[in-house]
Amino acid sequence: MQASTTSRPRRADAERNRTRILAAASELFAERGLDASMPELAERAGVGVGTLYRAFPDKDHLLGAVMAERLRWLAAQIEAAAESADPWTAFTEVIWKGAALHVKDRAFHQCMRAALELPDVREARSRTLDAFQRLIERAQAAGDMRGDVVAEDIPMLLSGVGLSRAAGTGAAWERHLAVVIDGLRADGAHPLPSRPLTRAQLDAIVRELPCPR
Amino acid sequence: MQASTTSRPRRADAERNRTRILAAASELFAERGLDASMPELAERAGVGVGTLYRAFPDKDHLLGAVMAERLRWLAAQIEAAAESADPWTAFTEVIWKGAALHVKDRAFHQCMRAALELPDVREARSRTLDAFQRLIERAQAAGDMRGDVVAEDIPMLLSGVGLSRAAGTGAAWERHLAVVIDGLRADGAHPLPSRPLTRAQLDAIVRELPCPR
DNA sequence: TAGTATACGGAAAGAGGATTCCGGTTCCCT
DNA sequence: AGGGAACCGGAATCCTCTTTCCGTATACTA
Numbered sequence: 001m002q003a004s005t006t007s008r009p010r011r012a013d014a015e016r017n018r019t020r021i022l023a024a025a026s027e028l029f030a031e032r033g034l035d036a037s038m039p040e041l042a043e044r045a046g047v048g049v050g051t052l053y054r055a056f057p058d059k060d061h062l063l064g065a066v067m068a069e070r071l072r073w074l075a076a077q078i079e080a081a082a083e084s085a086d087p088w089t090a091f092t093e094v095i096w097k098g099a100a101l102h103v104k105d106r107a108f109h110q111c112m113r114a115a116l117e118l119p120d121v122r123e124a125r126s127r128t129l130d131a132f133q134r135l136i137e138r139a140q141a142a143g144d145m146r147g148d149v150v151a152e153d154i155p156m157l158l159s160g161v162g163l164s165r166a167a168g169t170g171a172a173w174e175r176h177l178a179v180v181i182d183g184l185r186a187d188g189a190h191p192l193p194s195r196p197l198t199r200a201q202l203d204a205i206v207r208e209l210p211c212p213r
Numbered sequence: 214m215q216a217s218t219t220s221r222p223r224r225a226d227a228e229r230n231r232t233r234i235l236a237a238a239s240e241l242f243a244e245r246g247l248d249a250s251m252p253e254l255a256e257r258a259g260v261g262v263g264t265l266y267r268a269f270p271d272k273d274h275l276l277g278a279v280m281a282e283r284l285r286w287l288a289a290q291i292e293a294a295a296e297s298a299d300p301w302t303a304f305t306e307v308i309w310k311g312a313a314l315h316v317k318d319r320a321f322h323q324c325m326r327a328a329l330e331l332p333d334v335r336e337a338r339s340r341t342l343d344a345f346q347r348l349i350e351r352a353q354a355a356g357d358m359r360g361d362v363v364a365e366d367i368p369m370l371l372s373g374v375g376l377s378r379a380a381g382t383g384a385a386w387e388r389h390l391a392v393v394i395d396g397l398r399a400d401g402a403h404p405l406p407s408r409p410l411t412r413a414q415l416d417a418i419v420r421e422l423p424c425p426r
Numbered sequence: 427t428a429g430t431a432t433a434c435g436g437a438a439a440g441a442g443g444a445t446t447c448c449g450g451t452t453c454c455c456t
Numbered sequence: 457a458g459g460g461a462a463c464c465g466g467a468a469t470c471c472t473c474t475t476t477c478c479g480t481a482t483a484c485t486a
Contacts, residue, residue: 037473182359182396227463230464
């Protein structure tokens with residue numbers, strides 16, 4: 001007797017629609033981010049809303065399916081870079097790719113920065129972090145990367161770069177990334193956190209925030 | 214005959230409510246960002262929704278009033294820093310304040326990054342840019358800041374830092390800021406944009422984005 | 427090719443938020 | 457003190473999503 005999980009293969013038209021839905025979601029989420037609505041998604045895929053909900057339980061699962069794939073792609077890039085003979089150069093190349101992902105795919109950017117709890121993404125995310133950690137350690141051992149960075153810093157910095165998509169000219173995000181990369185080099189690094197204001201002073205800023213009129 | 218614009222002073226209760234509304238909005242927008250709803254705002258201010266709409270034409274005007282005040286405060290900080298005898302140190306201090314603003318005030322962060330068209334903010338924004346430009350030029354002349362930064366880069370970098378509010382530990386954004394500051398120093402700067410991937414390669418990343426299944 | 431489980435489309439239900447409306451109240455001026 | 461303009465509260469309206477429901481159509485199996 002077969003397992004209940006494999007009750008029967010999907011019907012051919014259902015399979016075809018699932019594919020079209022994923023392709024449409026991949027495009028539309030990239031263009032418009034999480035604001036892409038289910039009716040829009042359905043229209044772009046050329047199906048009815050009901051069909052969306054037969055293929056995926058809800059919007060989060062659809063989004064999760066697309067985002068997890070993006071993350072797995074990125075993880076593969078990082079893993080490859082981590083084996084390079086020149087880890088610093090490999091690192092810069094891979095974070096250019098990661099930044100490009102943030103910039104070109106609004107939904108990816110929104111999901112990464114919000115640490116959204118999406119189906120399937122947790123695993124893919126930790127895979128990227130592991131790969132980053134290994135890559136970083138090799139670049140540090142080679143003396144090219146500052147010693148006080150850790151894997152978790154990278155997605156954080158990349159999210160920031162992704163935010164610069166719309167800023168100023170189209171190439172603004174490239175300037176942003178270049179500044180960040182220079183900040184990660186071993187030469188000229190000043191120890192983190194290098195805070196010129198005390199905790200008390202920072203807290204004071206908030207209290208001090210002037211209320212208009 | 215008096216000008217039609219100064220028809221009459223606001224009634225005392227209206228003036229009092231306007232003040233309470235601004236105070237409430239200042240708090241609630243900071244805590245919850247643009248998601249703060251008009252009914253919530255009204256409740257926090259201790260007034261009815263209708264009163265909100267008598268004091269401000271719509272949500273954008275209320276938001277704009279609060280944001281413009283924040284920006285003016287920041288502009289004043291930058292202008293003061295621009296006159297300092299040690300422009301680099303003054304610069305680091307002022308961007309710590311700016312980053313703190315992003316981190317502590319969700320709405321400020323959301324507005325700055327989206328370059329939202331809000332009533333009153335355009336003028337305040339250009340004032341901060343002018344002040345940044347002067348401060349930057351002095352820090353560059355002193356040999357402390359890399360020569361290829363311009364005023365527009367700073368709000369962009371700060372937005373990125375502000376994004377790190379929720380990331381990891383509470384102090385993650387301070388690490389982010391410290392990396393950015395090091396990236397802005399004159400020593401160890403590599404010329405912008407220092408792009409390791411060609412335009413064609415970057416474009417390929419997008420096309421290459423794998424569609425799941 | 428007939429029968430049936432699956433799948434489809436799109437209308438309707440449900441939810442949440444911005445904005446409007448209006449009967450009742452409060453301030454201000456004389 | 458009294459009249460009226462200005463103001464108040466919050467129920468009601470309008471809109472835009474997400475998600476559900478169900479009558480109809482299609483693909484698989486015998």
